Amino acid sequence: MRVGLYPGTFDPVTLGHIDIIERGLALVDRLVIGVAINRDKGPLFDLEERVAMIERECAAITARCGGEIVVHPFENLLIDCAREVGANVIVRGLRAVADFEYEFQMVGMNRALDASIETVFLMADARRQAIASKLVKEIARLGGDVSKFVPPMVKNELLKKFA
Template sequence: MRIGLYPGTFDPVTLGHLDIIHRATVLVDRLVIGVAINRDKGPLFSLEERVTMIETECARISEETACEIVVHPFENLLIDCARDVGAGMIIRGLRAVADFEYEFQMVGMNRRLDASIETVFLMAEAQHQAIASKLVKEIARLGGNVAKFVTPEVRKALQARFGADC
């Protein structure tokens, strides 16, 4: 069984994330969405909220693609998480050249830690390349319309959090 791990904080999950998830399902039999517990980032949504959002959004993708999608919170090293879930590959999304330098360093370090786990990069579709969770939160906080960047369910969660129509 081919198992892939797609890690991130998903605070919140965006259409860009969902694009990568959907496209990754053709590469694996089981896709594990690793939701990072990163206290240093101070997430807007709790771990439980982020997991629920991803499970809700991924249920549709799993049904459509017949790929098993599992959500797995983690707080350890990414490479250890990959081992924990039996992943043979780590899937990373790239939006722009700026992402590449950081990702290149991560691949090098992860290969040194465990050369048996490959990293696969998927470029976001053009209409999703500018989407970043950080920017979506900022737009929502300031009352801007985020409908082009997130699903209706995630938009409702943002509206509830900020108490504004976004």
């Protein structure tokens, strides 16, 4: 069975994330969405809220596309999480060249820790390349319309946070 792990903080999940999830799902039998607990980033949404948003959006994806998606919070090393969930591939999304430098370093370190786990990069859809969770939160905080960047239920959650 091909198991993929798509890790991230998903604070919040965006249409860019959804695009990578749908395309990543086509490559594997099971896609695990690893929701990172990263205290250094100081997320807007707590872990339970982020997991709930991802689960809600993934239920819609599997209803539309089929496949198996599992949401798995983690706080350990990415490579250890991949081993935990039985992933043989890590799925990463790239928006721009700037993303590549960081991801390139991560792949090197992960390969040194476990060469049996591959990393696959999916380029963001051209319509989604500018979407970043950090920018979405800033737009929402300042009263802008984020409906082009996040699913409707996520937009509602952002509006509640910044009400």
